[in-house]
Amino acid sequence: MKLGIHTYSWSLSDLLESGLQPFNVVAGNDGRLYEIRHSVLGTIVVPAEHLRKLEKIPQGFQFNLPHIPGEKLAKAITFFRDYCSNGTDLEVMVSFFYHPKTKEYFVDCPIQRVSKVRIEYEELNYEKEGFIEVLQIHSHNSMDAYFSTVDNNDEKRFLLYGVVGKVDQEQPCMKLRAGVNGHFYDLPLDYIFDEPNLTNEADYPASWHKRVSRF
Structure with missing residues (x-):
């Protein structure tokens, strides 16, 4: 040009x-x-710096989907709690999917190998069914909620990412961000979730336990 x-x-x-x-x-x-x-x-x-012929590009993230129902988050946190109780202190993760036609979300647990500080998992793919992956959340068991160097290196896809910590306590803590290729924007929970309450509980499929194994 x-x-x-x-x-x-x-x-x-x-x-x-x-x-x-x-x-x-x-x-x-x-x-x-x-x-x-x-x-x-x-x-x-x-x-090149300060090119006056080009427009300034605003940085940030805009969420274009409906809010994720709070009970979906409660389902994930209940699952996390069960892997941080009775002497167990493991990280686990789940993924959130959205269907543009039905406008519904669902949560699923991938096959994963876990320890207190590490998760290796198989990607879930529901594209043939019309779903798109929106969010991955993993637990930090009894540790605080923060994104580690390992998380920063692993979370390269254009996706939302969350981490929930202190799930052994009555009031867990959570951090949420949008990212791609090592660039991240922190987000408030209520920007993505509808009425997020980290103390709520909800049932999850018992089959999820069969997909989790230890290193």
Whole structure:
């Protein structure tokens, strides 16, 4: 795209083929923009900053789906509590799915191997049934709710992520965020959930226990 003496390009090879202008901006495979200045003096390439010809892009996350019913969260927390009682202190996780046609959510438990500080699981896929995955939540058993370095490295998909801590206590704590490729935005619970109450309980399928094993 050429704007006067300014040229913007996604490809360096295309830019060079079309010919350098005095002021050029090209995208690199590291996700950054680079400014190429060209004159009789020579050619210089530097990271691009404060490009007045481009618009400022607001950062953040906007939730486009209905709120997740609070009882779905209660189902997950009840499950988490059962793996943090009677001497057991394990992390477990569940996934939340949404169907655009029925406008309903459901929660499911993937096959997983767990310990106090680690979970390895098999991804659930309900795309053929028309569901989309919205949220993954894992427990921190008796520990506080925080996203660990392991979580930051694992949670690369464009998804909502939650962690619930101190589930052995009457009032658990929870953190929630949206993320993709290592970039995250913290979210308040009521932005995603309808009347979230971390002390509520709800029944979950007994079959979930068959999908959980220890390292």
